[in-house]
Amino acid sequence: MSGRRRFLGAVMGGRIDRPSVGSTTSVVTVDLMDQTGIYFPDAHHDPEKMAQLAATSYTILGYDTIAPVFSVQQEAEALGCRVNWGEKDSMPTLRKHPCHEPEDIKIPEDFLERPSCLIVLEAIKKLKVEYGSKAAIIGKVMGPWTLAYHLFGTEEFLIMTIDNPGKVKKILNILKEVTVLFGKAQAEAGADAITLADHATGELCSPGCYRDFLMPIHTELVNRIPCPIVLHICGNTSDRIGYICETKVDCFHFDSRVLPKEAKKLAGKRISLMGNVNNPETLYTGSTEDIYQEVQDALEAGIDIIGPECAVPLRTPSANLKAIADSVRRLTL
Numbered sequence: 191m192s193g194r195r196r197f198l199g200a201v202m203g204g205r206i207d208r209p210s211v212g213s214t215t216s217v218v219t220v221d222l223m224d225q226t227g228i229y230f231p232d233a234h235h236d237p238e239k240m241a242q243l244a245a246t247s248y249t250i251l252g253y254d255t256i257a258p259v260f261s262v263q264q265e266a267e268a269l270g271c272r273v274n275w276g277e278k279d280s281m282p283t284l285r286k287h288p289c290h291e292p293e294d295i296k297i298p299e300d301f302l303e304r305p306s307c308l309i310v311l312e313a314i315k316k317l318k319v320e321y322g323s324k325a326a327i328i329g330k331v332m333g334p335w336t337l338a339y340h341l342f343g344t345e346e347f348l349i350m351t352i353d354n355p356g357k358v359k360k361i362l363n364i365l366k367e368v369t370v371l372f373g374k375a376q377a378e379a380g381a382d383a384i385t386l387a388d389h390a391t392g393e394l395c396s397p398g399c400y401r402d403f404l405m406p407i408h409t410e411l412v413n414r415i416p417c418p419i420v421l422h423i424c425g426n427t428s429d430r431i432g433y434i435c436e437t438k439v440d441c442f443h444f445d446s447r448v449l450p451k452e453a454k455k456l457a458g459k460r461i462s463l464m465g466n467v468n469n470p471e472t473l474y475t476g477s478t479e480d481i482y483q484e485v486q487d488a489l490e491a492g493i494d495i496i497g498p499e500c501a502v503p504l505r506t507p508s509a510n511l512k513a514i515a516d517s518v519r520r521l522t523l
């Protein structure tokens with residue numbers, strides 16, 4: 191089976207020859223930059239460089255996926271935030287949050303033509319031509335909760351969830367249109383599946399908050415973005431996996447703070463699961479034996495796609511990332 195068919199089969203709960211290996215968040219490392227001679231921040235600004243660096247997840251690591259959107263700031267810049275695009279060993283960060291009121295949100299008419307969005311669409315098109323029959327090309331959009339952090343600042347937005355829920359709903363309803371716009375454009379450009387990253391993490395958003403504010407919006411996004419959706423939320427999400435299943439998202443990409451067996455027990459057969467090899471300890475400093483052990487636990491629990499829990503630290507050894515793919519092959523021969 192090609193990586194593309196295996197990944198898509200796994201995401202949609204269909205027939206596959208073995209569990210898939212992949213990541214819908216960034217697996218780029220400084221080591222992969224050294225191997226290709228393509229570095230951050232250039233790879234955020236040039237579609238050819240973005241595509242070629244992203245392709246290493248397939249060509250060097252042996253994953254079934256290629257995910258070209260490395261940062262979480264593409265939409266933010268197009269919406270008027272000031273982004274510091276970082277260095278080769280740092281991810282982009284935001285300098286300024288431009289909004290205080292829902293009326294301050296301005297979705298520009300040329301949103302998709304703004305450089306930080308256009309580059310993503312161009313990179314997806316290039317990858318589709320070169321790797322489209324082999325690997326699954328993965329797009330990425332930020333959900334409205336994450337976009338609100340970017341536009342209003344995390345603290346200001348979280349205080350609003352307590353003080354003024356009506357205003358929060360208004361903001362989320364405006365920002366969900368950004369997610370739909372960028373998601374549809376990436377699907378049209380050739381993305382096989384799209385990561386919906388919405389950082390409604392346990393410490394910052396209670397399960398009730400997820401149910402009331404986000405469950406209806408995530409359900410709507412699944413219906414309006416015309417390709418398989420992988421929801422990514424970091425942190426301990428065991429208290430909301432039930433609600434996530436109700437959105438009918440195709441797959442949930444979960445963190446190592448949820449044990450694979452627990453995630454599977456909570457989700458059952460309602461959605462597919464992707465994850466959840468620990469980043470800061472196992473992948474960053476662990477041995478290939480540690481990785482083998484975690485992969486074995488995930489496979490035994492019935493996780494559909496095995497990969498890192500989230501975007502990996504940039505100094506992660508590539509050999510450890512490759513060890514995930516090697517371990518899955520060894521364990522499923």
Ligand SMILES: [Zn+2]
Binds near residue numbers: 423424499500501
């Ligand atoms: Zn994450």
